[in-house]
Amino acid sequence: QKEVEQDPGPLSVPEGAIVSLNCTYSNSAFQYFMWYRQYSRKGPELLMYTYSSGNKEDGRFTAQVDKSSKYISLFIRDSQPSDSATYLCAMSVGTGGFKTIFGAGTRLFVKA
Amino acid sequence: EAGVAQSPRYKIIEKRQSVAFWCNPISGHATLYWYQQILGQGPKLLIQFQNNGVVDDSQLPKDRFSAERLKGVDSTLKIQPAKLEDSAVYLCASSPGQISYNEQFFGPGTRLTVL
Numbered sequence: 001q002k003e004v005e006q007d008p009g010p011l012s013v014p015e016g017a018i019v020s021l022n023c024t025y026s027n028s029a030f031q032y033f034m035w036y037r038q039y040s041r042k043g044p045e046l047l048m049y050t051y052s053s054g055n056k057e058d059g060r061f062t063a064q065v066d067k068s069s070k071y072i073s074l075f076i077r078d079s080q081p082s083d084s085a086t087y088l089c090a091m092s093v094g095t096g097g098f099k100t101i102f103g104a105g106t107r108l109f110v111k112a
Numbered sequence: 113e114a115g116v117a118q119s120p121r122y123k124i125i126e127k128r129q130s131v132a133f134w135c136n137p138i139s140g141h142a143t144l145y146w147y148q149q150i151l152g153q154g155p156k157l158l159i160q161f162q163n164n165g166v167v168d169d170s171q172l173p174k175d176r177f178s179a180e181r182l183k184g185v186d187s188t189l190k191i192q193p194a195k196l197e198d199s200a201v202y203l204c205a206s207s208p209g210q211i212s213y214n215e216q217f218f219g220p221g222t223r224l225t226v227l
Contacts, residue, residue, distance in 0.1 A: 008152060032214050043116070043203055043218025044155065088154050092214065099168065100216070102154030 003027050006089055006103030015112050019076040023089035023103045026070065030091040030101075033065050035074045038086045038105065047087075048074065079110045114138065116219035118204050124225045130192040133222045135204030137185070142209025143167075144181055145216060146189050149201045161187065162209060194226045 006023045013019055021035075031052055036044035048063040050056045050072075056063045062075040072091075076083055086105040093099060117136040125131050137144050142163050147155035158177065159169040163184040172179070176195070181187040191198055201223050205216040 004154075006154070034214065041220070041223075043205070043220050044216075045218065046215045049214060090154075098160070100157065100214075102156070104152065104154045 001026055004089065004091060004101050004103045007106055008104050010107040010109055012109040012111060013079055015079060015081060015110055017079050017110070019079050019083070019108060019110075021074040021076075021087050021089075021106050021108070023072050023091075024070055025072070025091060025101075027091075027093070027101075028067070028070065029093045032092045032094070033063070033072050034090040034100075035061075035063055036088040036090060036102075038088060040085075044088055079108075081110050081112045084108060084110050116204055116206055116217055118202075118219040118222055120222055121220065122223045122225075124227065125194055126227050127196055128193040130190065131194055131224060132188050132190045133202050133204075133224075135187045135189070135219060137187070137204070137206030138217055140208070141206035141217070142184070143207045144187050145203075145205040145207075146179055146187070147203040147205065149203055149221070151200070155203055158189070191224075194224075196226050199224060199226045 004025045033050045035048040037047050038044040050063050053065045053067045060077045064073045086107045088105040089103040144161045146158045149155045158172045159179045160167040161181040164181045179189045201221040203221045205218045
C-alpha cells in the first residue's frame with residue numbers, strides 16, 4: 001500500500017464548476033499537508049499549506065484535512081480554463097521539508 | 113527574485129551512458145532537493161541537502177546515482193551508468209531551510225530519455 005493515494009484522473013469539468021480533488025494516506029504521523037499545482041512541462045508550485053486538521057481558504061481554493069479519516073481535499077470554486085493542470089497532494093511528518101511524500105497527481109481539465 | 117535554474121532541459125542518452133544534471137537554487141536557500149518524477153507519478157525524493165551536508169539520501173540508488181552540493185550553493189546529480197527505467201523528469205527544488213518552513217520552490221526540471 002502506498003503511503004499517499006491519489007486518483008490520477010483525468011478529471012474534466014466545465015468552466016465555473018466546483019472541483020473536488022482528494023487524497024488518502026496511511027501514515028497517521030503526517031501533520032503537514034500541501035497541495036501543489038503543476039502545469040505541463042513545469043515544476044510544481046505550492047498552492048495551499050495546512051497544519052493538522054481543519055480548513056483553510058485562499059481565494060477560490062479551500063483545503064480540508066480530516067486526520068481521523070486520513071483524508072485531505074482541495075476544492076476549487078468557479079473553475080477557470082487556467083486551472084487546467086495536475087494537482088499534487090503532499091504531506092510530511094515534520095517541518096523543514098523533511099521526507100515530504102507526494103501523491104501521483106490528479107490531472108484536471110477545465111473546458112471553456 | 114530569480115527562481116530555481118536547471119540545465120539541461122532535455123537530454124537523450126543510450127543505456128549504459130553517463131549523464132549529469134545541474135541545479136542553481138534560489139539565492140540564500142539552505143535546503144536543496146533532487147526529485148525523480150516518472151511519467152504519471154508524483155515526485156520521489158532522491159536526496160536532500162542542508163547547506164552542503166546530506167540530510168536524506170535513503171531513496172538514492174547509490175550504485176548508479178551520485179549528487180554533490182559544493183560550497184552549499186549549486187548542485188549536480190549524476191547517473192552512471194543509465195538504465196531504461198531512469199527515464200523521467202529530474203526536478204530540483206530549494207527552500208529557505210528554516211525549521212518551520214515547508215514550501216519547496218521547484219525548477220522546471222530536466223527531462224531524461226534513456227534509449
